[in-house]
Amino acid sequence: MEGALACRFIVDKIAASDTLRLNGGAGHGRPDRQFTGRCNVKVPVEITINGKSYSGEVEARQLLVHFIREEVGLTGTKVGCDTSQCGSCTVKLDGAATKACTVLTVQASGSEVTTIEGLADGSDLHPLQEAFWNKHGLQCGFCTPGMIIAADELLRKNPSPSRSEIRHGLEGNICRCTGYQNIVLAVEDAARSMGGA
């Protein structure tokens, strides 16, 4: 299911008795706000992030990306859009790259999350981080955490991708600075140093 829809669907179920207001969205002059939906039900959650367990009560409607950023304070994961298009919020959820704006915190309860902050092994950079640095795969850096996590997923599924496979594999992540070219080279480079290719 498309991210935003999935999240609506679940909010709907949880808050069936509450008034869930679907916005007019674009074309009706109101931004399609990711924060609306009136349900203040609090739900207990326990999530392991980068190996550390976090528990607490959150609003049922809260998006995982907001839990990670606002409650846990790991701000490396970014919010770049409100329609699940940009990929800036990509984290690993139980090992799979996931847009954290498409998941409710409650859905992630009991799961393991890895964010960009948890990717390096101590002070040793992950090969993808090293490759992005070496190949100038970033400029403003805002897309980078999500891009690196998405690239990690790509290499997990295809350890030695061609350039065109890399380009297709990253089409869910938008970068406005690099024109993608050095990102592609970085992923190619990381694949090599990770033993693929």
Next chain:
Amino acid sequence: MTTRIFGSGIRRREDPRLITGRASYTDDIKLPGMVHAAILRSPYAHATITSIDTSEAAGQPGVIAVYTGEDTDGVLNGLPCAWLIPNSDLKTPDHPAIAKDKVRYVGDAVAVVVAESRYQAEDALEFISVEYEPHDAVLNPKEATQDGAPQLHDDVPNNVAFTWAVAGGDAEAAFADADVTVSDTITLQRLIANPMEPRSAIAQWVSQTGDLTLWSTSQNPHIARFLTSVVTGVGEHKIRVIAPEVGGGFGSKIPFYADEAIAAFCSMQLGVPVKWTETRSENYLITTQGRDHIEEVEMAATSDGKITGLRTTVYAGLGAYLSTASPGVPTILHGLMYSGSYDIPNISGTVYGVFNNGTPVDAYRGAGRPEATMLIERLVDLMAAKLGMDAVEFRRMNLIPKFENGHDVATGLTYDSGDYHATLDICLNAADYSALREKQAKLREQGRYMGIGVSTYVEICGLGPSQVAGAVGFQGGLWESAIVRFHPTGKVNVMVGSSPHGQGEETTFAQIVAHEVGVDVDDVEIIHGDTDLTPMGWGTYGSRTTAVSGAAVTLATRKIKEKSKALAAHLLEAAAEDIEYEDGKFFVRGSPDQAKTIQDIALMANVAWDMPEGMEPGLEASAFYDPPNFTYPFGAHLAVVEVDPATGEIDLQKYYAVDDCGPQINPMIVEGQVHGGVVQGVGPALWEGVVYDDDGQLLTGTMLDYALPRADGFPDIHVQSNVTPSPHHPLGLKGVGEAGTIASTPTVYNAVMDALRPLGVTRIDMPFTPEKVWRAINSAQNGA
């Protein structure tokens, strides 16, 4: 030093914090006691507000306050326009931060809720009831000038904010005498800049001290401080603007917006820090957009292929209000560039700046120059076709010949230096142009439609001489300053007033210092983006930071070197004239083994135990650099596409970029700027564009509807360069941030039109979506 640091593609020092998620962007900052603002926005493009009731919203959970235009009226001043172009009858209608009586675009602020959490603030917006009396809206900038069109501002008849003209030579005579003329109407659609980081602001007012701190996603914190002072009335000396990590801007983070002013207002009312962050869809409604030109253009030439004249009438949409720099973009940065890379003796142009019921339009990467390059390069292709000449041959006949120290063009500018034939030749060789034409001919025989597009460009950069800024109505200077401070250990801090946000100057400026005075590049740290920590600067935009701010860093470092020489002379008991410098060492001529290193000098200057008579202690220098002229980077790009006539789909197969931005401090960074620029410029040719309906509702209101370039839309871009130093810059630098964007739109445009020529298609409005291309092919075929 063994490796040459200037010109070396070293890794960026910005990157470790960015690749590990440790960088702090505005929305990542959480202050103690911070509350959150959400802004209610007009759902109408044009309406009178008849009533607002906020009482129900005020009672919602977590809500601290709700304010409307009634509350800000008389407390906040209107948002100023800072580029008041002269001789244009410019109208500057009031632009309140929160609309009071009338709203003029979908997104105009109507009220603000402050609540304990952002979710609560957004929730409460739903409980504000506003009654509107809607009016007709107008979006098309030409239609907006017609009699009877909806009027946005009472005192701006026909919505014409200004009428600006440029003229050189005698265009009327050139057209009267022309052997051949061509004309076209070119639409440059509205574009959304889309930096990946949405805009955000945190305002913190401390009433006890009267200090206002504003964290802001700004490209120019010093201008933001100045304008915050103008709008809030707080003294400039009591305002601190911090642009922390900023996630791209592309022009859209130059302006001073209502939202920052509203955040400041709320904090000043409530005495707590207030954060506001836009959603992406909100960004699409309120953050300034680019382009929106309708260009009616014509070119005159002799039958043997010499361009003799250019005439334009341009309708430039400005949106509902003047943004910070908007009048300067379609005029000074556009009309003055009508000669492009060519010798065009006779030019006349008129630009109408027009209010329309859309988001305000301001600088977007390239700002005025892509709009100029587009019309020139399109006309050049049309003229070549009409004359039956090859598009490249025709360009060669008209390019300005190589010049090293100044070339005057008809619009009144003096280009600094250029070798336009060289970049074109490098580009054609790289692409093997004649082989491409042969291949194209073969494919056409098989019914396949390959197109080859070429564009040259020259851009006005390194903005600019402050005296010229004043003469063209820019309400500020355009110089930059830097402070270079050596610590006792020989480590260096450099404070600059500009504010890079992805362009890598923390690295390249350190390379400049290392190059000039021989310290290790890792011993230099660049500080920027905080008005309390840095000297005055006018900001990062218009490809100016490396050129202008980099010159200030260079000159300040050279002052350090001079003082070091004098101190070395004293310490070595020699005359200053006898001191030589090499690789960070100062020594008496002939005795390099008795050298004082720059680190020795830094220590001795800082402890000041043994200073020469009259020399001040410390090793610190500042420099203010006001450029004597603009810089004019240039280049030539080539694209190859294939169009599938059955579906209208375009396959971008090859792209060659050859740019000359002068000497390169860090070629890896230069290349990255070109890649990013090219992709941003291809976007509007093939996919991107803002669409409003007739009522002014934004139909491309989310990232789902607005088609941004993605990784899979591109082949590898082939990048090459040439080096023609600027004669007037201390390092010869010109700037490169916008080059790719300026060149790539016309390059791809021309390639697609070249592919479609045998099918009889003469005109399509961008973006070239498959549907539009397919329709154009069909109607050309059916009409034929």
